[in-house]
Amino acid sequence: MAAEQPKKKTKWYADGLRFECTQCGACCSGEEGYVWVDKNEVLAMAKKMQLSESEFRKKFVRRVGSRHSLVEYPDGDCILLDPKTRHCxxxxxxxxxxxxxxxxxxxxxxxxxxEETxxxxxGAGTGKLYTLEExxxxxKLKRV
Ligand code: SF4
Structure with missing residues (x-):
């Protein structure tokens, strides 16, 4: 008789979760925090904003230990959040x-x-249903 297979632990969100951004900008503001960026991400953002890498770094990136994060305004808003439109x-x-x-x-x-999220x-908990795989x-793309 074959040994019983150990049961796979199912994730509590196995049936998927809903999310659809309302573009409110709340996740780009609030308490102090970090938006970790690597070189490729800096290059992509600099290109999008038609700046050189060094111009972009000077204005928008800060060093935190051995890592780099986007700068914040004193009130906690991300430096890339347009204060008027509240869009990135x-x-x-x-x-x-x-x-x-x-x-x-x-x-x-x-x-x-x-629930807290x-x-x-x-936008979290409403709108498009994302599958467990998605x-x-x-x-797994980023450990946050
Ligand atoms: S992800 Fe959520 S908090 Fe961020 S802008 Fe969209 S709805 Fe607002």
Whole structure:
């Protein structure tokens, strides 16, 4: 008789989760935080904004230990969030950390952390249904 296969642990979001951005800009502002960027992301954003890499770094990037993050305004707004329109100035070239929101490991830890995410982000929990595979793909792109 064959040994019983160990049961695969199912994710609490196995049936998928809904998300559709309302472009409110809330995830680009608020408490102090970091938007981690690598060289390729800096190059893509600089290109989008028609700046050289060094111009872009000088204006928008800060060093944090051995890593680099986008600068913030004193009130916590991301430096790339247009204060008037509340839209991202580099949206099409935004970094992976922004692209994969709200499917971050930290938001998906439990139903409670997802609930908190839904309270902070009006687009989370509504709109398009993402499958488990799509969510897992995004979650694994960046550890946040
Ligand atoms: S907080 Fe949510 S709905 Fe608002 S801009 Fe960010 S992702 Fe979109």
């Amino acid at each position: 100035l580099a949206y099409e070239a935004r970094p992976t950390q922004c692209r994969t929101w709200p499917f971050w490991k930290s938001n998906l830890t439990s139903e409670r952390t997802w 839904c309270q902070a982000c009006p 969510i897992e793909h995004q979650r």
